[in-house]
Amino acid sequence: MKRRSTSGLQRGLFAWSAAFLLALGAFRASASPAASKSPPFAAYVDELVQRATERGLWRDEGWLRLGHYRPGLFGGYESEVDGAAFFLAGDGKTNPRAELEASLRSLFTDPVPPEQSKQHPFCRFPARLLWLSKQLEFDWSRLPQQPCSDFAEYLERLEPASLTLVFSSYYLNNPASAFGHTFLRVNKRSRGAEDRQALLDYAIDFSATVDTTNALVYAAKGLLGMFPGVYRRIPYFYKVREYNDYESRDIWEYELDLSPAEVVMVSAHIWELGNTYFDYYYLDENCSYHILGALEVARPDLALIEHVNWPAIPADTIRALYHNPGLVRSVHYRPSARTSFTERLARLDPDEVDLVAALMGDPEAPLPDTLSDERRVRVLDAALDVADSRFASELVKEDRNRDVESSRVQQTLLERRARILMQSEMFEIEPPPRLAPHLGHDTRRLGLGSGWSPERGAYHQLGFRLALHDLADPPRGYPEAAQIEFMPMSFRYFVEDPRLWLEEWNLVRVLSVSPWTRFELPLSWTVRAGWDRYYDRGCRGCLATTGEVGGGFTLAAFDQALSWYALGVTEVAALAPIRGGIAGLPLRAGIGVHSGLRLRLGEDFVLLPEARFSWLPEQDPRTLLRAHGTLRYQYVRNFAFELNASLDPEERRVGAASLLYF
């Protein structure tokens, strides 16, 4: 332990100081690191301040980024940082110029004893120090220096050698993953022959600190920016266990091409940010946004935040990287527990899959004597992955609270596997290019189209959606089995009888259609709420406030290129001139079936016919049958063209539209 610590320390300092030296271009080796009492530093600091002022250094992009300054609405600047201690000038939040001068003066106040060094600006703002020293070419012999043991320990543990932006993907059957998530990983240096152990790196995460368990209060405070957002540093293995194993989400790792000095700069800036907070806004100043904000200090020509739209969605951060040619050095993929077992099963012979199924029924089920050890290993390894995925919810329980039966199944399989003293082959899964998040279409959607209906004649249609993806949208970069839409709305303008109306305005529309397999029977489900039009004799083109929930199942084939879902749904509609409603009220409630067939042709085409049958007991009409079909073609990443058709009891229509994602 001791020997290792010492050499680790030396290596850490060596790497760090090498980068540090690069950053401090003009730093002279002859500088005396010792600081004496009350030296004539003040005059030199004055000189530096003057030099900075003459050069207008405060306007430099590098400085503005270190302070997270954005142009204000009425001119000037305002910092996004909301913790007062981040600023050394009284008006530093809105005055980058005063903040720069105050920084220069505070960095070189008298050194303090090491145990108080954490409070000294010299140690609290190492990134500012690095940046200013490079810009102003400090003569260190004329400046006091403060030892910073806490910051040094931080660097020593981080060992920053490179940075990776990590995207944890969507899996809608775990609704918490609806939008994905991004965070930063600070990669340690590799140690000689063996591969670097990424699990031992640190993840840097930006998240809101929540102080309520009331969902309504939570939503309100989150939208209004009333939770403090802070950066956290956590060993990467916690993240892998959380996302890959517990939540069954694939992880995509984008390693960035940054110089060692740039990596140190970002690491030093994260230290600065660790002492402060940002008001956390779910829709824009969220995890995605501020991770890029921290990354941008690496160098002034990185253009990241400007490519994040409103609302900021985690996958935007990945696409923002690709606006900077060459920034992504490599992409690495970590399959989720679910992806792993699916892939393992796909590599087995059919009779081996039968054996896995038998083991899942009874972990002590005998394997045929004729089965070779190699094949036993493959069967047991697959069964272990199926069990892990099936019992994932046990992962967050404390050991003594885990479910006895699931533990027994796993223990039995593990013991049987361990008895075969043969090492499994390294299990590698190629990243599926179709799912790579950086290839996905952008978040918002604008649609412009025209159509014709025998009942109402020709019309034009304008559609807008705030986020994110539906089952017919271009499939690249998105999960195959998930639709999550916020604020989809559309307007229709009728040409012959000129008028404009709101066709639909849904707040949320979610549809999760994870297919059943031999080993998993996930629930397919849907939720919708908003305003929609009906076309039947009880509601003739009337706009009603509606809501719908439902659950069912999905079957799929050809690697999910073809899937069929059927959901039992309950639907209510009200606040509209509905006739024949419940007890004569303008209120309608029905139960029924919502079913769809989705066919993906290659990577570019999706065909999606859907039908819904509703039974409205004691109401008129008694039943409703509605159908809708879409054929959509993606011709470049953010453009698609569609043909659509609808059939309602009192309206039929066909149309075409162009879709722009932006």
Place this chain on the structure above:
Amino acid sequence: MKSKVILLSLAGLMVSGPLMAQPKYGAAGCGLGSILFEPNSGTFMQILAATTNGSSGNQTFGITSGTSNCDASGGGEESAANFAATNRVAMSKDIARGQGETIQSVAELAGCQDSAAVGVSLQKNFSSIFPNASVSDQEVGAGVIRVLKSDASLSCTNLG
């Protein structure tokens, strides 16, 4: 060598005093559940918090707060034991298979020379590390260390 000395002295600019405060590791309370979730929050709240990236879990990990007792990424015996305990389920599978990423990570933390050999040794001793399903996470961590120490051929130099 000389350049290394110079660089070290440069680093001394910001560094002084003993750097390696002995970290206090402990697997208890470092499980995934305790790190991720507020124990009393309901499912709906957990989903909401996770969707919008609100952290209702404990505040164990800050940027500047130094070493948490759940931080098993630094190297050494306690950190290797804690890593094995915290990654228990993934570790059990890798040990049964005789190879895997968690084995490589433990081998690195323990300072072992050859992680493939570590995998062979751990697999052979599976039943002593995981004698039954009710063995605690901490016992798993201790069991892994015991095996690594008892097999001198692994020469895991970080173990005390």
